[in-house]
Amino acid sequence: METLDELAATLGPRHCLTEPDDIAPYAVDWRGTWHGTPRAVLRPGSTEEVAATLRACAAQGLSVVPAGGRTGLCGGAIVAQNGPPSVVLSLERMNRIRDVDARDFSLVAEAGCVIQNVQQAAVAVDRLFPLSWGAQGSAMVGGALSTNAGGIRTLRWGNARDLVMGLEVVLPDGRVLNDLRRVRKDNSGYALRHLFLGGEGTLGVITAAALRLVPALKRVETAFVAVPSPDAALALFSRVMESGADVIAFELIIGECMEIVSRNGIGIRIPLPVGSPWYVMVELAAAHPSVPLREMLEDTLAAGAEAEEVLDAAIAENEAQRAMIWRIREDWPDCGRREAPSVNTDTAVPVSAVPAFCARVGAALAERWPEGRLIAIGHAGDGNIHVSLMAPRGTDYAAWSVRASGAEEVVNAIAVDLGGSFSAEHGIGQSKRHAMATHKDKVALDLMRAVKAVIDPTGMMNPGKMLP
Amino acid sequence: METLDELAATLGPRHCLTEPDDIAPYAVDWRGTWHGTPRAVLRPGSTEEVAATLRACAAQGLSVVPAGGRTGLCGGAIVAQNGPPSVVLSLERMNRIRDVDARDFSLVAEAGCVIQNVQQAAVAVDRLFPLSWGAQGSAMVGGALSTNAGGIRTLRWGNARDLVMGLEVVLPDGRVLNDLRRVRKDNSGYALRHLFLGGEGTLGVITAAALRLVPALKRVETAFVAVPSPDAALALFSRVMESGADVIAFELIIGECMEIVSRNGIGIRIPLPVGSPWYVMVELAAAHPSVPLREMLEDTLAAGAEAEEVLDAAIAENEAQRAMIWRIREDWPDCGRREAPSVNTDTAVPVSAVPAFCARVGAALAERWPEGRLIAIGHAGDGNIHVSLMAPRGTDYAAWSVRASGAEEVVNAIAVDLGGSFSAEHGIGQSKRHAMATHKDKVALDLMRAVKAVIDPTGMMNPGKMLP
Numbered sequence: 001m002e003t004l005d006e007l008a009a010t011l012g013p014r015h016c017l018t019e020p021d022d023i024a025p026y027a028v029d030w031r032g033t034w035h036g037t038p039r040a041v042l043r044p045g046s047t048e049e050v051a052a053t054l055r056a057c058a059a060q061g062l063s064v065v066p067a068g069g070r071t072g073l074c075g076g077a078i079v080a081q082n083g084p085p086s087v088v089l090s091l092e093r094m095n096r097i098r099d100v101d102a103r104d105f106s107l108v109a110e111a112g113c114v115i116q117n118v119q120q121a122a123v124a125v126d127r128l129f130p131l132s133w134g135a136q137g138s139a140m141v142g143g144a145l146s147t148n149a150g151g152i153r154t155l156r157w158g159n160a161r162d163l164v165m166g167l168e169v170v171l172p173d174g175r176v177l178n179d180l181r182r183v184r185k186d187n188s189g190y191a192l193r194h195l196f197l198g199g200e201g202t203l204g205v206i207t208a209a210a211l212r213l214v215p216a217l218k219r220v221e222t223a224f225v226a227v228p229s230p231d232a233a234l235a236l237f238s239r240v241m242e243s244g245a246d247v248i249a250f251e252l253i254i255g256e257c258m259e260i261v262s263r264n265g266i267g268i269r270i271p272l273p274v275g276s277p278w279y280v281m282v283e284l285a286a287a288h289p290s291v292p293l294r295e296m297l298e299d300t301l302a303a304g305a306e307a308e309e310v311l312d313a314a315i316a317e318n319e320a321q322r323a324m325i326w327r328i329r330e331d332w333p334d335c336g337r338r339e340a341p342s343v344n345t346d347t348a349v350p351v352s353a354v355p356a357f358c359a360r361v362g363a364a365l366a367e368r369w370p371e372g373r374l375i376a377i378g379h380a381g382d383g384n385i386h387v388s389l390m391a392p393r394g395t396d397y398a399a400w401s402v403r404a405s406g407a408e409e410v411v412n413a414i415a416v417d418l419g420g421s422f423s424a425e426h427g428i429g430q431s432k433r434h435a436m437a438t439h440k441d442k443v444a445l446d447l448m449r450a451v452k453a454v455i456d457p458t459g460m461m462n463p464g465k466m467l468p
Numbered sequence: 469m470e471t472l473d474e475l476a477a478t479l480g481p482r483h484c485l486t487e488p489d490d491i492a493p494y495a496v497d498w499r500g501t502w503h504g505t506p507r508a509v510l511r512p513g514s515t516e517e518v519a520a521t522l523r524a525c526a527a528q529g530l531s532v533v534p535a536g537g538r539t540g541l542c543g544g545a546i547v548a549q550n551g552p553p554s555v556v557l558s559l560e561r562m563n564r565i566r567d568v569d570a571r572d573f574s575l576v577a578e579a580g581c582v583i584q585n586v587q588q589a590a591v592a593v594d595r596l597f598p599l600s601w602g603a604q605g606s607a608m609v610g611g612a613l614s615t616n617a618g619g620i621r622t623l624r625w626g627n628a629r630d631l632v633m634g635l636e637v638v639l640p641d642g643r644v645l646n647d648l649r650r651v652r653k654d655n656s657g658y659a660l661r662h663l664f665l666g667g668e669g670t671l672g673v674i675t676a677a678a679l680r681l682v683p684a685l686k687r688v689e690t691a692f693v694a695v696p697s698p699d700a701a702l703a704l705f706s707r708v709m710e711s712g713a714d715v716i717a718f719e720l721i722i723g724e725c726m727e728i729v730s731r732n733g734i735g736i737r738i739p740l741p742v743g744s745p746w747y748v749m750v751e752l753a754a755a756h757p758s759v760p761l762r763e764m765l766e767d768t769l770a771a772g773a774e775a776e777e778v779l780d781a782a783i784a785e786n787e788a789q790r791a792m793i794w795r796i797r798e799d800w801p802d803c804g805r806r807e808a809p810s811v812n813t814d815t816a817v818p819v820s821a822v823p824a825f826c827a828r829v830g831a832a833l834a835e836r837w838p839e840g841r842l843i844a845i846g847h848a849g850d851g852n853i854h855v856s857l858m859a860p861r862g863t864d865y866a867a868w869s870v871r872a873s874g875a876e877e878v879v880n881a882i883a884v885d886l887g888g889s890f891s892a893e894h895g896i897g898q899s900k901r902h903a904m905a906t907h908k909d910k911v912a913l914d915l916m917r918a919v920k921a922v923i924d925p926t927g928m929m930n931p932g933k934m935l936p
Contacts, residue, residue, distance in 0.1 A: 038727050044526065062740060084780070101818070101820050102706070103702055103703075103705075103706055103819065103820040104818050104819045104820035104821075105709070105819065106818065106819075106820075124745040126710075147655065148659075150655075152654055154652070154653065155599065159653065159655075161659070162630065164625075171911070171915075175911050175914075177909070177911045177912060177915065178909050178911065179909065179912060181818075181887050181888070181889070182818035182819075182887060183816050183817070183818065183851065183887070183889050183892075184619055184622070184819070184850035184851055184852070184889055185622065185816040185847075185851070185852045185889065185892040185893050186816060186889035186891065186892060187615065187616050187618075187666055187889075187891050187892060187893055187894065187895045187896070187933070188628075188889055188896060188900075188903075188904060188907075188908055189666075189896065189904065189908065189913075189916050189934060190663050190666070190667060190671075190915075190916050190919055191616075191662045191666055191759065192664070192912060192915055192916070192919075194659045194662035194663075195658050195659070195662075195663075197659065198657075198658070198659055199658055200656055203658075215709045215710050216710075218712070219712075234571055235571075237571075237898065238570070238571055241573070241683045241755065242594075242683050242684075242755050242756060243687070243755070243756050244754045244755045244756025244758060244759040245756075246714070278936055286712045287709065287710050287711070287712045288710060288711055288713075288764070288868065289712075290710025290712060290760075290763075290764070290767075291712040291759075291764075292758075292760070295758075296758070296759075299758075308746075348600075348651050348652065348653040348654060349576065349651070350569070350572050350651065351571065351572045351573065351574075351650075351652070352569050352571040352572035352574075353572075357525070379612040379653075382652035382653050383651065383652055383653070384652070384653045394823075419649045419651070420649070420651055421649070421651050421653065421654035421655075421656055422515075423654065423655065423656040424651075424653040424654060424655060424656050425653050425655055426655065427655045428655070428656060428657065432656075432902050435656075436656060436657065439656075440657065441645065441647060442645050443639070443643050443644065443645045443646065443649060444642075444645060444657065444660060445657075446659050447639075447645065447658075447660055447923065448657050449656055450658065450922045450923070451660075451664065451919065451922065452658075453922070454918045454919065454921070454922045455915065455918070466657060467657070
């Protein structure tokens with residue numbers, strides 16, 4: 001194919017992969033859910049090479065699927081089945097941290113930087129890059145920004161979107177939108193970068209970003225708390241927010257999860273007896289060791305116990321205990337998979353609607369699938385509870401998964417009815433396009449299509465993703 | 469005119485103003501800089517009436533200039549001279565706070581709510597709406613969001629944009645984009661609301677917003693600090709950020725300002741001797757009275773003095789002293805105007821570039837206008853320093869203003885050269901369109917025009933504003 005020869009000449013043959021063995025890793029997502037074979041995998045090493053790649057693809061009518069660490073959960077970086085001929089454009093070689101500036105509380109990173117490397121570059125100058133989630137050792141900046149990644153700490157520092165000051169983006173026609181500035185205030189026209197942040201590569205390719213850093217954390221206190229109900233958890237959330245401490249995480253977990261973690265976790269020790277209906281993980285942090293964080297946490301939990309919001313609590317006494325609490329949270333997906341298959345969701349509701357959401361979802365799922373198990377685990381501080389319907393132990397899993405597949409829509413509909421979202425932090429990709437068609441405001445969909453048509457008129461960028 | 473009759477019938481004659489006396493207040497901005505007479509002033513009382521108004525105007529070829537509290541500094545809410553026939557659409561009657569939810573840390577307000585009323589509604593449920601600036605007693609939600617207003621506290625809680633969870637927008641064709649949700653995480657397609665936030669009414673009319681609240685502040689400590697240089701101020705900024713306290717303001721002010729405030733301020737007492745080359749105002753806050761904020765501030769200032777970043781400091785001992793420190797900042801614009809006319813700017817640079825910016829601007833202005841006075845006052849914590857060139861006392865002000873008018877471009881060019889913005893927090897409106905043409909990235913301008921063309925194809929929304 002002429003284009004590929006041309007690109008092989010531009011990028012070097014090592015960076016224009018066409019052999020099936022070389023392409024194979026890019027043709028399936030890490031969970032093995034999404035499959036799609038690209039014509040080639042292109043690995044440009046610079047912004048200019050990304051631009052040349054897009055121009056060449058446009059000229060030859062090839063569609064482009066941008067890819068980073070490929071840790072996404074929605075198939076966004078995998079070629080869609082039955083779509084137009086496509087290449088994968090991997091940003092993995094653009095992995096330079098161009099600048100770190102402690103006094104500026106900023107860092108400029110290319111799209112192919114692994115999130116953990118960005119975190120470490122910040123640590124090296126006594127700063128924190130707050131974005132953090134399980135896949136941070138593989139996920140890359142470009143993917144994190146294109147999916148507006150969330151995670152544990154969004155409660156305090158926001159999603160990926162909120163940590164970006166400036167962007168460099170290559171448009172489908174190869175032009176470069178050069179807005180890579182470390183400016184915290186800029187009111188000069190439309191905030192174009194917010195189209196590409198969370199745009200899932202459907203409008204262009206993010207090649208670099210100016211990111212915000214915050215002061216390094218010098219003290220952290222973490223508690224694992226048994227609570228009687230989501231309502232009590234929410235009351236405790238207000239109490240913790242009013243404690244005067246910086247609340248950097250507030251996770252809500254249904255009791256069932258602890259029993260499953262006890263059975264399936266390897267080397268995990270749960271710091272409280274299993275058996276509470278719900279649990280909370282709360283983490284406070286401070287940028288200076290003199291902040292009396294421990295007292296703040298103890299006083300808050302004591303007041304919470306007094307008000308019957310807290311049944312029992314364990315405060316981590318050292319870093320090992322703290323790490324153990326977070327392992328419960330981070331290993332949950334693996335533990336859950338080992339236990340039984342489940343139908344998963346990614347909803348968010350207003351924070352104050354979390355108790356009603358949990359109650360309605362529990363009742364609706366129990367009515368239709370009384371044998372299923374309700375799983376609820378998530379970031380209660382931003383209303384983002386991941387509800388799953390898990391198969392009962394020892395059932396015929398294949399048959400059950402088919403029977404239970406409607407559970408996602410039941411949960412989505414309840415979230416939307418409560419003024420929430422059917423897609424909180426994972427994005428749409430391929431897996432939630434049907435939910436976009438069902439639940440997204442029709443005027444919003446029209447506007448999205450209009451924006452897409454004007455920035456990517458040929459539809460070459462990541463076809464079959466996001467827009468239904 | 470048929471449309472106006474129709475609208476008078478729909479809105480009621482009291483809300484379709486056509487008499488010159490009724491229209492006059494809407495035909496000039498509060499500083500008397502911008503003049504433009506609308507055909508009528510329309511005051512719809514509901515989202516549906518806004519939609520009906522836009523549909524009627526579209527049908528009759530009338531352009532629409534949305535207006536709120538009309539405290540803007542760039543002429544964005546005033547009809548442009550020599551433009552197409554226009555009406556002013558005032559949101560002032562849409563002034564309901566639809567919902568306040570303490571546990572949710574949220575509030576839903578209509579576009580015509582005065583910012584101060586939003587703040588008070590938050591206080592009533594023991595919460596804080598953090599957006600705050602001088603004009604908050606008149607400015608309205610719709611204008612604050614459409615200009616992405618900034619102010620003193622953006623360092624901690626961001627600009628207006630960052631406090632919005634959901635929006636209700638009427639599009640030029642009368643369709644309603646209904647995204648008025650209190651959801652903190654929503655990754656379901658393009659973040660359309662960010663086009664309207666800071667869009668200056670050129671894409672549609674914001675009619676309501678779901679806004680974030682934060683815990684009420686239970687303790688505040690404020691210091692007025694003499695520093696030897698911007699470089700020292702920036703070193704102190706890092707030190708304060710690392711103190712463990714929540715830093716909610718960090719303002720940098722050139723010494724000249726204190727002399728001018730001493731001469732022109734009415735009842736203002738400056739808490740330190742005039743004569744330092746630069747001053748800083750720093751404010752720390754906490755959501756609980758137990759946080760040892762005073763000690764944090766004292767320790768930080770003592771360490772800063774040790775490192776020769778601090779020459780002298782006064783900490784407010786009570787609320788009256790705190791209010792006095794902030795009066796110096798808030799009354800500055802009036803004091804400056806009483807002293808002499810000046811050419812003003814609204815630039816931002818990377819925080820770490822603030823010292824270089826101040827030095828380069830000072831040298832460039834002194835070279836070309838040696839008789840002028842350098843004024844620099846602004847939000848150093850986000851790199852947003854407002855530089856002005858002030859006339860010398862007792863000169864021929866009219867002639868001087870003409871001679872000095874090029875100073876804005878000198879300052880803008882230096883900010884842009886340092887990777888900054890020529891328009892940090894006030895917006896573009898009519899007054900900075902020429903700077904957009906000079907300094908804005910050409911690809912960004914093309915994309916903005918493309919987005920404008922697709923959402924407002926007839927160009928009826930706020931013509932002559934923002935886009936050059």
